[in-house]
Amino acid sequence: MRRLALWTACAALGGCSLVPSAPKAHSIQSPVAVAQASHEYPGPVVHERVAGTAGGAVAAVRSFAGAYINWSAATVSADMRALAARSVGQARSIVALAAAQTAQDYELQRGGVANHGRVEAVAPLPGHARQYVVVTVERTTATNTTAYQGLAPAWHVAVATVSEVGPGQWAVSGWQPES
């Protein structure tokens, strides 16, 4: 009773870590119950195979960024699929999604849109281990539409996360464009 009262008080205050242990019957949740809480249906962990890794974290980021920003309408879907194969985690998801979307992007294909650029800087993000700020300069062009005519190259920033996928081998596991 006293323990319950303490827990109730803590819960009311919020942010309390002292909670009673859950009854054993609740410790095994159904997949549906887990999904309702986590928004993800639990399944077996699938270990991703990485098609290519880099010998250093910065090298992995530079390689990923360079591939991400250099493509044409004709190659973008295949380029992003290849990039997905050599990345893991959220980074793989985001470029796999880009591969799927660009394959069916009528405007992109019809306009002959291409994007080219260079990686200007990769710097560690202070206070965030294994995260890097990536600065690129990119120009988007098109062969069959005048919409991009005359547009100057533009600076862009992304935050990359890397993972060590093997001894001394690194791959990009997170990619969040900020501009």
Added chain:
Amino acid sequence: MAITRPRPLAVLGLLGALLALTLGAPLLGLPLEFLGGGTSGSPCGAGSDTGIALGAPGAGVLAGASEYGGPGDPGSGVLGASGVNLAQHPDSYAELGGSTFQTATMMGGLPYMTPLRITWGSRSVIAYKRDFGFGGGPVDGSPRAIDLWWQLAGRLGIPYEDGLWSGRVRLERPPATGAASQFGAVPSGAAAAAGPAAAAACAPGGLEAVALTAGERAVLLSNGLAAAPAGAPPAVKGIIAAGNQIAGRPYLYGAAHGLPLSELAPAYDCSSSVEHLLYGGGLLPVGYGAASSALESFGAAGIGRWVTIYASPAHVFMYVAGLRWDTWAAGGPGDGSSGIGWHPLVRSSAGFVARHPVGL
């Protein structure tokens, strides 16, 4: 004589207050708002002062423009309000309408370095906002919204008149650039996740400007376009901007169906035009293309505060902030429109089902 704005910044201190007293109301009457959020990224400095590339004529809205700077207008100097030397960055423009950055909002208060495609005659250029200014009266019936740095104006082929030229140009937001923008991976571009307001910024109206008017009712302008209520939700402004894109295009039964709603068709019918407007407001997906009867079940039943769609198996039209969008030449005094577009007069809604977008 219309008061021009030869010097975006220098004259503001002394003349600003006087001009505000004499011209403030007419200037602020119809500001242009660009729907489309922030900038698409800053241009590379190394490229922006080495010449201005000419492009094919763009689309967009007609707006009043003037020029400033140059040898005949020494008072303007070369320093933009953003702190940039405009002589070193001739691809520059100033947004007009006020004596401070916060009040010079004839184009909605664009951030510095916002690119615009500016078309005059058969040429267009991309220019970047590096300045603001007070402006002056309307130009040929269009609100004066932009001041072109004299070298930029010259690149467009506009004759130099010692900073006194004024005329109308077309203004259009160019598409966002960069890989992340093309992939829709930039957070601000996640329109679908952010709801109709953000979606409107990425819809066709997102590249368009829309004139604004005070109050809660849209106003039919003399050129057949509509000015959106300044206080309307972004989705409503997006609908009106999309309507302005196709107002006056010919009616053709079955036209524009089968095309993505992001494309402009040479002609429209009732349902395809209404769907183009709804897409402009971020309320329909790009691939939507149903007949008028399908709109009988659109959104929620009844009349909306901002938008009401009247649909039947044979026809569909809608009211947006008090203006009727219709392909039906209902006629009557003041109606004035042949072809599709905005109509100030109401028409009978007998036989139609009233629907409205949820929340609008």
